[in-house]
Amino acid sequence: MKREMITLDANEAVAQVAYRLNEVIAIYPITPSSGMGEFADAWSAQGIKNIWGTVPMVMEMQSEGGAAGAVHGALTTGSLTTTFTASQGLLLMIPNMYKIAGELTSTVFHVSARSLAAHALSIFGDHSDVTAARTTGFAMLASRSVQEAQDMALIAQAATLESRIPFLHFFDGFRTSHEVNKIEQLSDDDLKAMIDDTKVFAHRQRGLSPDRPSIRGTAQNPDVYFQGRETNNPYYNACPAIVQKAMDKFASLTGRSYHLFDYAGAPDAERVIIVMGSGAETVEETARFLNEAGEKLGVITVHLYRPFSVEHLLKAIPASTKAIAILDRTKEPGAAGEPLYQDVITALNEGFAKGTAPFEKMPAIIGGRYGLSSKEFTPAMAKSIFDEMKKNQPKNHFTVGIVDDVTHTSLDYDPEFSIEYPETKRCIFFGLGADGTVGANKNSIKIIGEETTNSAQGYFVYDSKKSGSVTISHLRFGPKPIHAPYLIGVGDANFVACHQFNFLERVDMLKYAAPGGVFLLNSIYSASDVWDHLPVEVQQTIITKKLRFYVIDAYEVAQKTGMGGRINTIMQTCFFAISGVLPREEAIEQIKRSIKKTYGKRGEAVVQKNYDAVDSSLANLHEVKVPAQATSKLTRHSPVPAAAPKFVKDVLGKMIEYEGDSLPVSAMPVDGSFPSGTTQWEKRNIALEIPVWEPSLCIQCGKCSFVCPHAVIRQKVYSPELLANAPATFKSVDAKFKEMPGAKFTVQVAPEDCTGCGLCIEACPAKDKSQAGRKAINMADQVPLRESESKNWEFFMGLPEPDRTTFAPTTVKNSQELTPLFEFSGACAGCGETPYLKLASQLFGDRMVIANATGCSSIYGGNLPTTPWSYNKEGRGPAWANSLFEDNAEFGLGMRLTIDKQTEFATELLKALSGELGENLVTDILQADQSNEAGIAAQRVRVTQLKDRLATSNDPRAAQLLSLADVLVKKSVWIVGGDGWAYDIGYGGLDHVLAAGRNVNILVLDTEVYSNTGGQASKSTPRAAVAKFAAKGKGLPKKDLGMIAMAYGYVYVAKVAMGANDAHTLRAFLEADAYDGPSIIIAYSHCISHGIDMRKGLEQQKNAVACGIWPLFRYNPALIDEGKNPLQIDSKEPTISVEDYAYNETRYRMLLQSDEARAEILMKQARTDVEKRWNLYRQMAEIEYKFGETKKTEE
Amino acid sequence: MVDLSTKYLGLTLKNPVVASSSPFSKKVENVKRLEDAGASAVVMYSLFEEQIIHESKALDHFLNRGTESFAEALTYFPDFEKYNVGPESYLDLIQKLKDSVEIPIIGSLNGVSRGGWINYARKIEEAGADALELNIYSVPTDFSLTSMQLEDEFIALVSDVRKEIHIPLSIKLSPYYTSLPHFAKQLVNAGVNGLTLFNRFYQPDIDIKEQEVVPNLILSDPGDMRLPLRWIAIFYGRLQADLALTSGIHSGEDVLKAVMAGANIAMLTSELLRSGSQRLAEILEEIQNWMEKLEYESITQIHGSMSQINVAEPSTFERANYMKVLTSFDGKILF
DSSP states (O other), rough: OOOOEEEEEEEHHHHHHHHHOOEEEEEOOOOTTTTHHHHHHHHHHOOOOTSSSSSOEEEEESSSHHHHHHHHHHHHOOOEEEEEEHOOOOOOOOHHHHHHHHTTTOOOOEEEOOOEEEESSSOSOSSSHHHHHHTSSSSEEOOOSSHHHHHHHHHHHHHHHHHHHEEEEETTTTTTTTTTTEEEOOEEEEHHHHOOHHHHHHHHSSSOOSOOOOOOSSOOOOHHHHHHTTTHHHHHHHHHHHHHHHHHHHHHSSSSHHHHHEEOOOOOHHHHHHHHHHHHHHHHHHHHHHHHHHHHHEEEEOOEESOHHHHHHHSSOOOOEEEEEEEEOOOOOTTOOOOOHHHHHHHHHHHHHHHOSSOOOOOEEEEEEEEEGGOOOOOOHHHHHHHTSSSSSOOOSSSSSOOOOSSSSSSOTTOOOOOOTSEEEEEEEETTSSSSSHHHHHHHHHHHHHSSSEEEEEEEOHHHHEEEESSEEEEEEEEEEEOSSSSOOTTEEEEEEEESSSGTTOOOOOOEEEEEEEEEOOOSSSSGGGGGGSSSHHHHHHHHHOOEEEEEEEHHHHHHTTTTOOOHHHHHHHHHHHHHHHHHHHHHHHHHHHHHHHGGGOOHHHHHHHHHHHHHGGGEEEEEOOOOSOOOOOOOOOOOOTTTTHHHIIIIHHTTTTOGGGGGGGOOOTTSOOSSGGGOOOOOOOSEEEEEETTTTOOOHHHHHHTTTOOOEEEEEEEEOGGGHHHHHHOEEEEETTSOOOOOOEEOTTTTTOOOOOOOHOOOOEEETTTTOOOOOOOOOOEEGGHHHHHHHHHHSSSSOOOOTTTTTSSSHHHTSEEEEBOOOOSSSTSSSSSHHHHHHHHHGGGEEEEEEHHHHHHHHHOOSSSOOOOTTTTTOOOOEEEOOOTTTHHHHHHHHHHHHHHHHHHHHHHHHHHOHHHHHHHHHOOOSSSSSHHHHHHHHHHHHHHHHHHHHHHHHHHHOOOOOHGGGGOOOEEEHHHHEEEITHHHHHHHHHHTTTTEEEEEOOOBBBTTTEEEEEESSOTOOBBBTBBOOOOSSSOOOHHHHTTTTTSSEEEOOOOOHHHHHHHHHHHHHHHHSSSSEEEEEEGGGOOOOGGGHHHHHHHHHHHTOOOOOOEOGGGGGGSOOSEESSSSSSSHHHHHHHSSSHHHHHHHHHHHHHHHHHHHHHHHHHHHHHHHHHHHHHHOOOOTTTHHHOO | OOOOOOOEEEEEEESEEEEEGGGGGGHHHHHHHHHHOOOOEEEEEEEEHHHHHHHHHHHHHHTTEEEEEEEESSOOOOOOOOOSSHHHHOOOOOOOOHHHOOOOOOEEEESHHHHHHHHHHHHHHTTTTTEEEEOOOOOOOOOTHHHHHHHHHHHHHHHHHHHHSSOOEEEESSSHHHTTHHHHHHHHHTTEEEEEOOOOOOOEEETTTTTTTEOOOOOOOGGGGGHHHHHHHHHTTTSSSSEESSSSOHHHHHHHHHHHHHEEEEEEEEEHHHHHHHHHHHHHHHHHHHHHTTTTHHHHHHHTTTTTSSOOOOOOSSSSHHHHHHHHHHOOOOO
């Protein structure tokens, strides 16, 4: 039977199998597994059937815990059910996994194995999550490649149905889940051949049904629980053989032969490595290479990790083995050894004791850790482990791939060692995020894989920034199969492409180039001019390595052909032409064919512009004549300025220039705590245009500064004398602030930090009366302004911060006199969330503690190398932490409990020590009015005095109080997160925290979708909007979180939209903080996942309010005591239609474009939703609040 | 009983009242209502090539935006199997309308590229439209483009479309041509079967408070009829083409004026948008009543009766008003 060779990543390959073998799929998105669920959802929406001819039902749950519960429920009633997850999500499933295994239920969970959040969160791959689940009783099957992932997905399903043991099938997150490779696709017939329908019926028959009622999940006592737990022994004993049987059957169908433990290498190997996952491929290829040079090495790939068959492992080990190294891709602090190591040691000892081990003398056994969080695991590292085993005293509990200069666990390795085949072509592409580079490369791999007999592999490295990021694509192709789950190494790349000219200043990309290779540069300079614009280091490398150097002005071609900033098809055409992997004409034909296939559905105009781009490319591709000398005056920039603090220079700077791998263990903080305010040192220069201020037109309203997502446009009011040393181009104008008469005023832009989003321009209300298109700020090219404005910025930052007590922050313009302590984040240009955080940092930053949920805000808020939460000149600023996703409200409550308890304790101590400290001081401290900045400032002074007095005291209680004293200055606790957290996974905790009545401020940055993981629907997603898992448009209305919170009656609730009413937003923030109880602000955050021109984000906020879909209101319980209705509706009745708002956004529009009938139905319901809500709110706001005591008094 | 029938573009119509191009025709139910109210034909809303191109490119732009940039969010939207960003929904609608109503359906097309005009014209014919009206809507702002170049381009375009399709072809004209009769003649020579006078362009307005240019839809007033009325009167009998009057038709009397001037049909939009499809039935009744009152027998009888070639004082149509006023003053015999 002829099977198709296809090119895809493991997520897609696994999803294809799991989808066809299941009936119910319950999921929750989490990187890097989200893709599997998304595929399942898309196929279900398209009506694609499983092998039994029915369409699987896909349901998104509120958390992985919920998904596991739903899966358990579906399984226990007889469905074939699956789920996809990773990392924290898998942890949340553990309780149900125990149940599912305890009830001997057939299922396969597919996991793209990922690190667990410990000292830090990581989205990248290792085995921490799956090994944390190893005690649940699930069988565990590991895949090491894309082909295996597909194959094991089927084998696992066959095995689980026969054995009744549930399976956890896993493969390395990112390294395998996102690697594109060419594999043989399993057909429906293959799937049917492997699955025994009688087992399916048996599974169904075991399902709970009133037609054959039984009870499950009984509570048991000491008399029988133990015995009940031991009943499954025969099932676990039989399982390994069942798995091997399934593998053998699979082999007979496909020719691919797998074993529970697969040995490869010299039959008389003396040194053997035991490993599972993609690392096994690396070790196997390394062993092959070294064996060809005469070594005797072997590798055992662990496929079936649980049940761990001692018998099968021992059979796999050659009798000649003298040394064994066991590799774990996880860390278990405090254990005698990592999980696989412990299992193998147990197996070997048992075997040896029983006499079933193949060797007579116990080999030397060492274990080590590698590859945590997708740390590279290369042949050089594998070799170093093999070499270590040669030593008399090989290092045990080693690490490899890092430099451990603290506890000296690391092995040395030779970074130059390479086993790359000369026949394989290796290409690296540096692209600008979203310019199409990665998409083009994925497509190239597909073309090469599917249209030639070559093997092909693609792996893509992304940045932690959400805009202006660097992508690095690693492509390999050639006649030999590619088993290389590691990046292309230094000096190994035949082809290096740089798709963004200014990357040359930031990254040493030509170190990857092999001598005689090709360098393709996207350059606005022509072939004759470009040389002098290159940094000297680049020139030198081109000369030394004798590279063939090509340039193309891809942006010009893109502009001319209507491609905008997308240079994908242009660069792809050049790549094929230069690499010669296909004849030029054929390559162009293939590219055009895939353009039609991929983009045809988006319309002829799109296809045509891509064709035009392809056709125009080669004429613009030119080879550069390389001079003999490197003559450039330009050098590569250092990643951070010389003035940066040591930690920033030595550690973060290395990370910024892609040298982070070289940092030793000692460079990292021991507990994951990092210094604040580091983004100020990373000047990204990603804006093509920046705002330019026209002082004469400016009305000093503060709106530009208010809406800026990145804190790159700021204002200051200051004394005129300070202008004496101002740079020549520094602008200023008489200030219009009554608080400081005779002062000067400046609006200043940070040119190197601005992203060019243009929201400030949109917000500016001041227009030139003679030229309406000209405002008080206008965009202009950044490059000519960079130097002068940098100097102006530096001068501006040196001006004194306005005194916080001078400007009462109750107006928008005054609020912007406060220094932002959240700046230059890596959020998307024009982000709708960040202005709210910046505002909070201005109002409360110097006394603020923040619990931040996982999501966009924790990524742009805390992703290394640099983070935006900062500090003021006194060194104070927001203290910020991200714990998890599901626990964020509780995490913040815990912070409040500490502050409350410490305040209580400090108060007790103050009173006890008042004699010594002075009655007046103690009274003043305890009775301080800290309701405004002046009050807080005064309290700071008192606390300083207090600390001075305590320092000289001999009373032991003084030391206690000294360690607590700072808490006496009022603190503001903020609990921040997106709608995914607040409406879904964290809702249970949020609800409890609201109910608890403590003084916390909750800020929900509501983008109405899971933005960070790529747009999955949440319960906040509005009706008629399209999102992943709501591909047909969300059929149910948006959850009204505000209404639910109001039901408590003692929670301050506000719904705000800064683009619609900035003053209202400001008022809500101040009232929330002032309210001595739980407050929740739900803030409309426009987002890239709405599919809008981000520059129109504020306008869309206006429209959202104007159409009534986002009413602005404040519910202030404090008004109840005054006999007033606590609910104030702050926006007007709808004045425009919902469509006028919604159809500006792709998330609504795309439904109209794909299913007009459904769009109409849902939009009609959406209109009714608005009417219903207004009807309710209107009446709620009119309710009389005089009852009980108040009413009696009046009567 | 008065005979209201008329012929237009080779089609026999039961009366001279036609619903012209407007959002009404986006829904089958609405067109049915127009038919029930008595409309003798419907011109569909315009298929704008520019809009199709824009929708297609906008969709592509937003689906691509931000993709393959941040590892956790490689895409932001589900990607569907198909999007209706081409002319498909328009063409489907023509088919549905042909299946649902008896009256002729006239397609309306506004292209922007030569290929687009020809391609979409052909598709509209293939979808079953009874005729095609080309909506030449463009505001020429190029200071170096002469009137001759502009007109030549249009003529070439119309010729290409004429070659491509077999169904009757009409052109919805704007009045802004230096020599309208010459241009009209060229169009007829190029094979056009009918001329619709005149297109009303949406003119932007200025909001002085916000200092913004705002788009503004102003529905027509009866006075708007004067311009097309004059030119139809001038054209009638001199061009081998049917004539349709559009803009400013608000009553049965207006329709009669149009027919008398020489129009085969009168088209309504603003009146329907203002008052609903039922207004059309009222207008037909007004026509009946007028014709009975004035003892006209049929539309054919009065067709062109007040055109320039047929009226007593043909020069009235040519001169600007003030000239007539002066002449009439001058003509007065003073005693």
